[in-house]
Amino acid sequence: MEALITMPLVLPPTVIGFYLLLAFSPANFLGEWLANFGIKFVFTFEGLVLASILYSFPFMVQPIQSGLSNLPPSLTEASFVLGKSKWITLTKVQLPNIKPSLLTGIVLAFAHTIGEFGVVLMIGGSIPGKTKVASIAIYDEVETLDYTMANTYSIILFLVTFFILVIVYLVNGGYLNRMWK
């Protein structure tokens, strides 16, 4: 299971995109079955979101997994002995005590998705106004030799990801808390 979840970290995005494209294609069983419910994932924004979730999953799972394994087991056990269910223990004890890991996971997954190229190109197909994302737009502008536009998109992506990471380090390093005091 762990190997399967970690796969997107090492697998080329185009490979994941290719198999998702095949799986969701109306010519195949899954795509055909989903079509019965009016759900279409190929060349749609919904498909792009689903593919991005699968692709960025390890970036979310790994910080949470390491946060939970670093949590003293006695906290979970204390909650059980106090009569609390696994769900209450997860939501009231475990997750609130791994906030830095949660934040790292959320931000890394988000930042990773922003810059995604291969998967979204495969499953989304770069349809303007529908599935064309920033990273693909940069590639298209470079192809048409419009470097000014490509530069504008790139700077925006650069700044967004930079500030996201700065915020993560500020929050997790406790700098913001100390500043407010």
Add this chain to the structure above:
Amino acid sequence: MIVCNFRKQLQGAGGLIHLHANFEFPDNSFTILSGDSGAGKTSILRILAGLMAPESGTIVSGNTIWFDADKKINLVPQKRKVGFVFQDQALFPNMTVKENLEFARRDPSQNKLIREIVELFELGDLQNLKPATLSGGQKQKVALARSIINQPDILLLDEPLSALDQRSKIMLQSFIQKIHYEFKLTTIMVSHDLSDIHRMADRVLKLNEGIVVVSDKKVDQKHDEEIKGRITKIEEEDGQVILQISLPSSSFQKIRNKKENDNDITLS
């Protein structure tokens, strides 16, 4: 009454330990589990709480079967009605002292009990503090208070007095004794300390070389021996009088409430 008869293999520092537990805990008894480090004392508490399962045997509390290997019964910790004070206190860092206590309650009707326990444990001033800001003794007090909110029948204490200074230790000993009697608990406490055994226990279970639970001996006639000592210092603090007493072989502190008026001091 809890009747235990189980076996469990444990991995100790010196190799495998074959723990064979065959003993019982009478209602309202105060038992101290004593023995070498790694002998399996904490494991016994964890098995009683349902946090660890033995390999074979049974554990029966009153009319309820907590564990039966043959019948594949293993009651979850949530249903065992035990209070557990962990060695690291296990206070939830994301909650204040008050929230830690409130988290333990099963229904809002226990709010009155929480208020009583806050008063009993003198936690009024600490209520809004997070555990990270508390001293070792205060953390133990909160952990102890939290463990009895659900009014358990059995209180399991894993070395609650280790790593405390003498003053906090004496204070906590008196709290533990107070709740043991007031809440009519069956208390099982892990301790290496002989003074805990003499001062608190009415039964001692000794784990010998981690293998077999050897004895179930009564600590009695503990007040028979008279030792003469000298009071070297008297201090008054927070409505309590602290007597520093020097004995021929050692010295210790005795904390008494000011209202206590008796002249005899029982030393143990």
